[in-house]
Amino acid sequence: MRASDLLTPAPQGLYCPPADVWIDPVRPVARALITHGHSDHARAGHGAVLATEETLGIMAVRYGPDFTRRAEVARFGEPVIVNGVSFLFAPAGHVLGSAQIAVESEGTRIVVSGDYKRARDPTCAPFEPLACDVFITEATFGLPVFRHPPMEGEIAKLLSSVSLFPDRTHVVGAYALGKAQRMAALLRAAGYDRPIYIHGALDRLMAFYAAHGVDLGEIRLVSSQAKKDLRGEIVLCPPGAIQDLWSRRFADPVTAFASGWMRVRARARQRGVELPLIVSDHVDWDDLCATIREVAAAEVWVTHGQEDAICHWCAAQGIAARPLRLVGYGDEGEAEPDAAPEERTPGAEQPR
Amino acid sequence: MKPFADLLDRLAYEPRRNAKLALLRDYFVRAPDPDRGYALAAMTDALSFPHLKPALIRQLILERVDPVLFGLSYDYVGDLSETVALLWRRDAAIAETPTLAFVVESFANASKSDAPALLARMLDALDETGRWALLKLVTGALRIGVSARLAKTALAQVGEVAPDEVEHVWHALQPPYADLFAWIEKRGPRPESRDPAPFRPPMLAHAIEDADFDKLDAKDFVAEWKWDGIRVQVSGGASASGRQTVRLYSRTGDEISGAFPDLVESVGALDGALDGELIVMREGRVQSFNILQQRLNRKTVTPKMLLDYPAHIRAYDLLAEGGEDLRALPFHTRRARLEAFIARLDSPRLDLSPLIAFETWEQLRAARSDPAPAGAGDDAAAVEGCMIKRVDSPYLPGRPKGYWWKWKRDPFAVDAVLMYAQRGHGKRSSYYSDYTFGVWRAGDKGEELTPVGKAYFGFTDEELIQIDRFVRRETINRFGPVREVAHEPDKGLVFEVAFEGLQRSARHKSGLAMRFPRIARIRWDKRPRDADRLETLERMLAASDLAGAGNG
Numbered sequence: 001m002r003a004s005d006l007l008t009p010a011p012q013g014l015y016c017p018p019a020d021v022w023i024d025p026v027r028p029v030a031r032a033l034i035t036h037g038h039s040d041h042a043r044a045g046h047g048a049v050l051a052t053e054e055t056l057g058i059m060a061v062r063y064g065p066d067f068t069r070r071a072e073v074a075r076f077g078e079p080v081i082v083n084g085v086s087f088l089f090a091p092a093g094h095v096l097g098s099a100q101i102a103v104e105s106e107g108t109r110i111v112v113s114g115d116y117k118r119a120r121d122p123t124c125a126p127f128e129p130l131a132c133d134v135f136i137t138e139a140t141f142g143l144p145v146f147r148h149p150p151m152e153g154e155i156a157k158l159l160s161s162v163s164l165f166p167d168r169t170h171v172v173g174a175y176a177l178g179k180a181q182r183m184a185a186l187l188r189a190a191g192y193d194r195p196i197y198i199h200g201a202l203d204r205l206m207a208f209y210a211a212h213g214v215d216l217g218e219i220r221l222v223s224s225q226a227k228k229d230l231r232g233e234i235v236l237c238p239p240g241a242i243q244d245l246w247s248r249r250f251a252d253p254v255t256a257f258a259s260g261w262m263r264v265r266a267r268a269r270q271r272g273v274e275l276p277l278i279v280s281d282h283v284d285w286d287d288l289c290a291t292i293r294e295v296a297a298a299e300v301w302v303t304h305g306q307e308d309a310i311c312h313w314c315a316a317q318g319i320a321a322r323p324l325r326l327v328g329y330g331d332e333g334e335a336e337p338d339a340a341p342e343e344r345t346p347g348a349e350q351p352r
Numbered sequence: 353m354k355p356f357a358d359l360l361d362r363l364a365y366e367p368r369r370n371a372k373l374a375l376l377r378d379y380f381v382r383a384p385d386p387d388r389g390y391a392l393a394a395m396t397d398a399l400s401f402p403h404l405k406p407a408l409i410r411q412l413i414l415e416r417v418d419p420v421l422f423g424l425s426y427d428y429v430g431d432l433s434e435t436v437a438l439l440w441r442r443d444a445a446i447a448e449t450p451t452l453a454f455v456v457e458s459f460a461n462a463s464k465s466d467a468p469a470l471l472a473r474m475l476d477a478l479d480e481t482g483r484w485a486l487l488k489l490v491t492g493a494l495r496i497g498v499s500a501r502l503a504k505t506a507l508a509q510v511g512e513v514a515p516d517e518v519e520h521v522w523h524a525l526q527p528p529y530a531d532l533f534a535w536i537e538k539r540g541p542r543p544e545s546r547d548p549a550p551f552r553p554p555m556l557a558h559a560i561e562d563a564d565f566d567k568l569d570a571k572d573f574v575a576e577w578k579w580d581g582i583r584v585q586v587s588g589g590a591s592a593s594g595r596q597t598v599r600l601y602s603r604t605g606d607e608i609s610g611a612f613p614d615l616v617e618s619v620g621a622l623d624g625a626l627d628g629e630l631i632v633m634r635e636g637r638v639q640s641f642n643i644l645q646q647r648l649n650r651k652t653v654t655p656k657m658l659l660d661y662p663a664h665i666r667a668y669d670l671l672a673e674g675g676e677d678l679r680a681l682p683f684h685t686r687r688a689r690l691e692a693f694i695a696r697l698d699s700p701r702l703d704l705s706p707l708i709a710f711e712t713w714e715q716l717r718a719a720r721s722d723p724a725p726a727g728a729g730d731d732a733a734a735v736e737g738c739m740i741k742r743v744d745s746p747y748l749p750g751r752p753k754g755y756w757w758k759w760k761r762d763p764f765a766v767d768a769v770l771m772y773a774q775r776g777h778g779k780r781s782s783y784y785s786d787y788t789f790g791v792w793r794a795g796d797k798g799e800e801l802t803p804v805g806k807a808y809f810g811f812t813d814e815e816l817i818q819i820d821r822f823v824r825r826e827t828i829n830r831f832g833p834v835r836e837v838a839h840e841p842d843k844g845l846v847f848e849v850a851f852e853g854l855q856r857s858a859r860h861k862s863g864l865a866m867r868f869p870r871i872a873r874i875r876w877d878k879r880p881r882d883a884d885r886l887e888t889l890e891r892m893l894a895a896s897d898l899a900g901a902g903n904g
Contacts, residue, residue: 144421266429
């Protein structure tokens with residue numbers, strides 16, 4: 001089967017005609033396969049959803065239990081067959097429950113990697129490279145200026161600022177799903193044992209991660225504390241809250257932001273960030289190139305991000321590559337530098 | 353290099369003046385000689401690296417990185433030094449990093465042919481922040497929001513002396529300023545020779561609002577034109593040994609004499625300090641700011657530039673004369689001294705900015721909206737508005753309340769349609785923030801939009817994000833870094849564009865160029881078909897020509 005007959009880009013997302021299913025559709029469809037819980041990939045209102053147990057759980061946290069009529073659990077390593085097409089879920093290393101989906105029929109295999117990273121993450125299973133004919137990749141940080149530094153150094157930067165300014169609250173912007181939990185876990189791994197304070201919008205996903213066995217240590221809501229008790233403490237909040245009225249409750253705060261975008265100085269300045277922390281849940285340039293080599297695909301399709309550079313690099317390596325120009329991705333998390341709409345996700349993340 | 357690089361890095365993220373001062377003080381106290389002296393020199397623009405041009409840095413990176421990938425990266429990052437710093441790979445085998453003094457002294461001693469390899473070796477040895485700081489340093493474009501005055505103020509604070517004290521000794525000194533630091537740290541005497549041509553911080557005005565006029569009596573004030581050039585200070589005098597010096601300073605205390613040798617020569621005998629506007633004069637007429645811009649931001653100038661763009665100063669105020677400080681005197685006394693001073697100096701490059709005759713605020717309002725008959729004559733197009741000054745005001749540094757106001761002219765405005773967008777640089781890098789807009793005219797194939805200008809400010813950060821989204825969504829063509837955006841009668845984005853004036857221009861297809869255009873409002877409510885036509889602009893130009901404001 002030709003790859004373009006097996007999966008084809010459409011306004012709703014990636015469509016698989018022989019199985020009549022969609023992957024990460026941005027509009028409601030009869031049957032959707034979802035790679036991970038970020039709101040631009042996982043939307044409410046599909047007839048049926050096939051995803052990992054964690055992703056289904058995250059969707060229920062965010063949209064309520066009625067986010068779909070039928071939720072089906074996909075397990076890593078156990079293919080689901082629909083009309084003769086095999087769909088195999090494998091870890092993507094992006095956030096808890098995140099998966100790649102290998103779509104295979106009549107000897108043609110396409111891997112939809114979703115969003116992914118190769119760097120170590122204590123909060124989710126590591127990315128598993130799958131050999132394939134076509135590799136579909138994101139390119140959020142698909143420029144050679146994006147090389148994420150070792151995250152230990154970034155955590156050390158935060159901790160040394162805390163010891164340098166023991167009277168100032170360190171307000172760290174971190175995306176609600178994935179980044180906030182990873183920051184907490186990395187702080188714990190670095191030996192930080194003070195309570196970590198959070199914005200109410202992070203509460204339910206923090207609890208969800210903890211319930212799935214991710215050790216986040218003691219987490220407390222900011223709203224439960226007097227202002228003076230937060231001097232010298234670390235507070236995690238959605239990125240949009242850094243410059244919000246909300247952050248004015250802290251005395252002389254240090255504003256930090258954990259994101260791959262912090263690699264570019266103008267980005268940090270545009271957001272008024274004083275302490276940029278380069279911690280990303282997406283592959284950087286080196287890992288993107290290495291992954292494309294590793295899966296040894298003959299063809300690469302690029303879903304969203306900086307597609308020009310990676311398509312050029314692929315061409316120079318003799319790999320056919322094309323941008324899919326899918327619309328609608330990059331509205332949550334790091335995928336688009338200026339967007340931080342997860343705070344606006346309906347219902348699920350309001351302070352309790 | 354690391355302490356200096358960390359300092360620049362912190363300063364770059366720090367918007368607050370007091371926090372910048374604290375960072376600078378901390379650095380000056382901790383860093384050793386001669387590194388800190390070279391750092392001070394870098395921030396006061398006293399260093400130059402003539403062999404290291406942006407073209408060379410570009411060439412070095414292109415030897416290491418695919419040109420297409422470099423181009424896309426530069427387009428995204430919007431800053432050459434930072435792009436190269438991010439793309440360059442550190443050589444992990446090199447354990448030692450160069451100090452700031454090593455960097456400065458090595459390049460001072462290196463030949464032009466050795467400089468590229470030397471720079472590459474230094475880049476190999478530094479981490480990202482170090483590479484960025486090194487490239488900022490050698491290209492002379494720190495852009496960290498630190499003026500010469502701010503750096504000297506921080507140093508003065510370390511020594512608990514007044515910033516003017518540092519200014520007074522400053523020009524007798526050379527990098528790396530060991531004797532200056534010794535004096536500041538009370539380890540040595542005050543550096544000997546007093547500077548005969550020091551910088552004196554300028555007095556600035558508040559923008560006036562309509563309600564202010566009710567509280568102000570016109571009789572207590574004088575008014576003068578606000579010229580559309582750059583505010584400068586000329587300071588001159590003889591040293592103890594009798595040698596005459598004249599220097600030209602920007603408003604922030606950066607010395608710009610090197611870019612204006614014609615002016616400096618013409619007022620060479622000046623003994624005192626003048627506050628005035630730097631403009632370009634041709635055949636007795638003040639030229640537009642666009643023309644002046646050709647001479648700005650250059651360290652040196654060619655003879656042709658001196659001929660084509662003759663610089664001139666229109667004086668507002670006299671701060672010192674023959675060693676006497678006039679700043680405490682009332683304005684009218686200083687003004688009388690200024691008039692006599694200008695007459696005596698008799699330089700063709702220096703004249704007096706005239707006062708505007710008025711008795712009521714209404715009269716001044718009329719003069720401001722139509723400066724030509726009110727005394728500005730042929731120079732009316734270069735009038736940016738009025739300055740209103742209390743007749744008894746002393747000359748105080750900074751922006752004191754209650755003495756001086758500026759009253760700018762109302763801008764022109766048209767509704768135009770966004771046609772092309774380009775990514776910005778600096779603060780706005782990676783957003784589509786440079787907009788080319790057009791108005792309607794009758795073309796060969798019916799109605800068409802013709803570009804009339806380009807603007808890259810006037811909108812808020814929030815609006816920038818909205819426009820950026822619009823550009824990404826409505827792109828119909830890409831030409832390298834430029835995106836063509838949908839612009840049809842019923843599809844597209846309308847801007848209300850404000851501008852200060854219009855000129856004929858052969859460079860633009862429409863035959864017109866706007867002065868100082870900016871986005872006044874985004875008209876999400878309007879359709880492109882409702883935007884203005886070229887005829888409207890032609891009428892505006894004709895009207896301003898009739899008023900004597902045309903500027904060829």
